[in-house]
Amino acid sequence: MSLENARARVAATLCVLAALAACHHHTTHYVPPRDVVLIVIDTLRADHVSLYGYPRETAPNLARFAREAVTYDDAISPGTWTTPSHGSLFTGRWPSYHGAERVAGDRTLVTPINPEVPTLAELLRPHGFHTAAFVANSAYVARVLGFDRGFDEFFDRDLNVARQVRNALGGWLVGHREHAFIFMNILDPHEPYDPPPPFDTRFPGKHAEYGTTLTTLVFGGIRPTPDMLTHFVSQYDGEIAFTDTVLADIFGDLRSSGRYDDALVVVTSDHGEMFGEHGLAGHGHFPYEPLVHVPLLVKYPRGWRGGERVTRRVSTLGVFATILASVGVPPPADVQSIPLDEPHPVWVEDVAPGGIRVRAGYDGARKLVRTTTDHGDVDMLFDLARDGDETHAITEANASAELHTALAAFSAAPRPVNRGTTPVVDPEREFKLRALGYLQ
Incomplete structure (x- = not known):
């Protein structure tokens, strides 16, 4: 994409936003945001959120927030775990293009964001935004992985629980009045489940x-019983409910500081969690829906489009382009992110434990998953309309030939060389990884 085309896309998107504004009662015209707030609730699967139909009332405050926001019912994360998914939010590129992925054959080593790829904070800062990050998952949204690039302030110590993130933000808001890009990573739904x-x-x-x-338990060879799974789900849901109360406090702090009404506020997750489905636990492996279907809500300034629900499938990769378009900043010429309300492909890709490359693509209700090893490719096709649990792969010949062709082309496209240096796991980071269950 040339710079001229990038600027044209921003202009076109802003025109569409302005034209649509008259159709919504909260405001009669589109207002560019004064501030941008991106909140990522780590490890939050959409189908455990009451707003998305979960029978337990896990997130009543998020449901209230949805009255002022656009809710995307079928948002798919580009990755199945923290680093590649956050990398896509920060760069507007698919994981294998921004480079922050698991090192093949290693459970903990991760390559950083390609230093040649600009981040969202680096793009917003020259346009008058003071940039501040509040990061709970400092093991994998880490400085050594390039996630601090472009931030004037990067707070990543002693923010392990949501209350600490909220307190740090509250103190920061008191001392700052300038336009800001504020990023928060909240970790509570992640293991350990201890609400x-x-x-x-x-x-x-x-x-x-x-x-x-x-x-x-799973790594130790113990097959979880139904009572065990019920226990862990109850605690996971409790973590979500706790996070939801803190989220309401964060919104209150933004209101008290005078930032909320005129801010673009995005709430999403990087991935979900498995609780025995397909015999799996945790995250960071096969891209089943419980891992990649995440909440996504976008509140525009002054409640524009508030209460709207979008049923069309979208990729959270589009958050990057949506933020830039909303503030009138042209995206990089080679960016892959497309604003959420424009048609765009939905891909998932990851390096699973064992060095297996996994990619998935969607076409309507059809979902094609391709695993690539030294022995070749294995494809599995699912019909999510008939088989939402993804238990029966479709085997008929020529099923979704177009999707096979598209995924093959996406997989075969050349990727840029990541010139970043893979950081070693130092004692401090090793301690964090053990606390989060990545090391036993």
Whole structure:
């Protein structure tokens, strides 16, 4: 994409935004945001959020926020775990293009964001935005992986729980009045599942003797019983409910600071979590829907389009382009992100444990997953309309030939060389990885 085309896309998108504004009652015209707030709730699968039809009321405050926001019902993350998904949000590129991925054959080593790829913070800062990040998952949204690039301030110590993130943000808001891009990573739904009282008993099924980490049991060769899974799900849901209360406080702090009404606020997740589906636990492996279907809500300034629900499938990769278009900043010429309300492909890709490259693509209800090893490719095609649990791969000949062709082309396209240096796991980072269940 040339710079002229990039600027034309921004102009066209802003024209569409302005034209649509008259159709929504919250405001009669589109107002560019004064501030941009991006909140990523780590490890939050959409089907455990009450707004998305979950029978437990896990997130009533998020549902209230949705009255002022656009809710995307079928948002797909580009990756199945933290680093590649955050990398896509930060760069507007698919994981193998921005480069922040797992090193093949290693569970913990990760390559950084390609230093030649600009980040969202680097693009916004020259346009008058003070950039500040508040990061709970400092093991994988890490400085050594390039996630601090472009941030004037990058807070990543002692922010392990949502209350600490909120407190750090609250203190920061008191001392700052300039236009800002604020990024928050909130980690509570991630293992260990240990919600504070009363959220640990908010939902039935707690058995404290089973502990707080499901993956520890699975890695230890223990097959979880139904009671065990019920326990872990109850604690996971409790973590979501706790996070939801803190999210309401964060919105309150933004209001008190005078930033909320005129801000673009995006709430999403980097990936979901598995609780025994397909015999799996945790995340970072096969791109089943519980791992890649995530919440996505976008609040525009002054409630424009508030309460709207978009049923069309989108990729959270589009958050990058949507933010830039909203503030009138042209995207890089080679960016792959397309604004959420424009048609765009939806891909997922990852390097699974064992060095297996996994990619997935969608065409309507059809989902094609390709695993690539030294022995070649294996394709699995699912019909999500008939088989939402992805338990029966379609085997008929020539099924979704166009999707096969598109995924093959996406897989075969050349990727840029990542010239970043893979960081070693130092003792401090190793401690964090153990606390999060990545090391046993």
